[in-house]
Amino acid sequence: MLHVMLDLYGCNPELLADEIFLWQVLDEYPDLIGMQKVSPIELRYIVTSNPLDAGYSGFVIIATSHVSLHVWPAYKMVNMDIFSCEHFDQESVVRFATMKFQSEDVEVHVVERATRSPRLATRRIESISMPPGVYLSPDPSRKR
Structure with missing residues (x-):
């Protein structure tokens, strides 16, 4: 189990205030790391x-755990977690976030979790139960 935590500084504040852009970032991460969005x-x-603390928080559940983000446009800062029971390329998630958010500086924290777990890795999910009316795409007409 791999948990990569990113703290990005000096990010483009216009991107951090763009709901559709942030939705797209969360939508792209599972494919980037070869995981299945569920x-x-x-x-x-x-x-x-405190008005300076206003910002977006979001997540997407993947078959092997989750991707989450918290953004603060006023501070030009993003915190992200990419956690999966499957290994993934740490460098690609750092490069992707740095490029997408136009970050000037990034702290990377990597934790190998559950190192004694007897659980075997799951390759693919066979089925996903979704409640009626739930969709895996954004609703651009939705206002905050």
């Missing part, structure tokens, strides 16, 4: 008592 993307705009 949920619709969840992306929410969060407002707090």
Whole structure:
């Protein structure tokens, strides 16, 4: 199990405020790491008592775990987690995030998890149950 945590600084704040762009980033990550998306993307705009802390948080569940992000346009900062029971190319996820968010600086934290787990890796999911009315594509008409 591999957990890559990215802290990206000096990102393009216009991209961090673009809901469709952030949705696309979450949509592209599972394919990038060779994983299977099993949920619709969840992306929410969060407002707090400090206006500088406003920003999007989102995730997508993959068959082997999840990809999540939290963005703060005012701070030009993104935090991402890419976690999977399957190994994936760490360097490609760092390059992709740095390029997509136009980051000037990135901290990378890698944790090998469950090193004593007896669980065998699952290659492909055979079926996914989705609730009625749930879709795996964005609704550009949706307003926050």
